[in-house]
Amino acid sequence: MENPFRSEAAAFRFLLATIGAFALIVIGSAINPWLGLAVALVLSVGAVVLYWRQRGEGPARHRVVAEPHQTRILVVANETVEGAELLTAIQARAPGGAAEVYVVCPALNSKLRHWTSDEDGARGAAQSRLDRSLVRLGDAGLDARGEVGDADPVQAVEDALRVFGADEIVLSTHPEGRSHWLERGVVDAVRERFDVPLTHVVVDLERVS
């Protein structure tokens, strides 16, 4: 039996199976209440046995193996991901490009769009910024990859740490007064929640332009 929560089609098939099973239970009960109970028990046991025999192998597990002497840096930034200050900070931590860099761009979204699952635009914008940033890091000789993260930057850090064991987190924000993340205490929250050294980089995009 396919996991009915993996796709709508699987859930629909599960519904049809449920209708069939309960129809049999009702027919059995109409003949004799004990027969209905027996049908219910047999179907329940059958469903469990079927599930365990067909569930197959679980998803492949990824082991994170760090290269010796190679620093692993987790970079968290959104609008400031292309800032020169951020690039300088990363290069300072990776002399000669001896670092593995993982960039996470949280897909910032309005609350209304978040609650209506309207995240395509936010994810698209974050992906564009991430792509440009990765090209820039690659041009600087750094081994960089990345992903679009959760709209909540703290959650995005947690998600990233599950697949990327970082030596250090570099978190980039706008200057105080223009940064929503600073106003919300994101830097302090990341510092308190994760046992990984944190560097806070302030990128002033207005000064650059």
Place this chain on the structure above:
Amino acid sequence: MSAHAEAAHEHHHGPPAANQSSRVSPAVLGMLLFIASEAMLFGSFFAVLFFDRVVNPATTQWPPPPFEFPVFVAGVNTCILVTSSFTMHWAVQSIRKNDRAGLKAGLVLTILLGAAFLITQMVEYAHIGFNTSDGAFASTFFGLTGLHGAHVFIGLSLLTFAAIRSFRGHYSPEHYHGVEIPGIYWHFVDVMWIVVYTVVYLL
């Protein structure tokens, strides 16, 4: 630029192992926890129902005379809800084939059928002839069917958001999670109604 490393973390040595606390993937684990919470919620209501029907010596007949459940009307309502699952399935299959008209029509029909179910249930409540103060069986009946009705209302809200987005040109054959996830929820609301209808009205 102002950059400052954390002195408090100087004891850290090397990268921590990537943290995955169990063999179950996070997505599946999250969904299993959601199912478990829903099962416990409905399970508590079913426990009350079975206690009242099986264990309570005062209940010799279900529903206790002179009350009766509108089995036929609820049966028609069941057909309406099951049909809405077919239209929901049609909507998702349509967007997978890039058939936007099918997506919109499927979602609108599903919403209309779901709304018809809720309205019929409200009419049923109004004419059923007993109220929550008429005994444990009545409280159980309104509790279980009302809990399910609340789930239908949540499902309708999710489908309304999906329909609005579909009319605004969202979704594609590659990106249709916003339709598929409410679809999964909707099918399980239907599954739960099959259980409720069978146990409360038929058996």
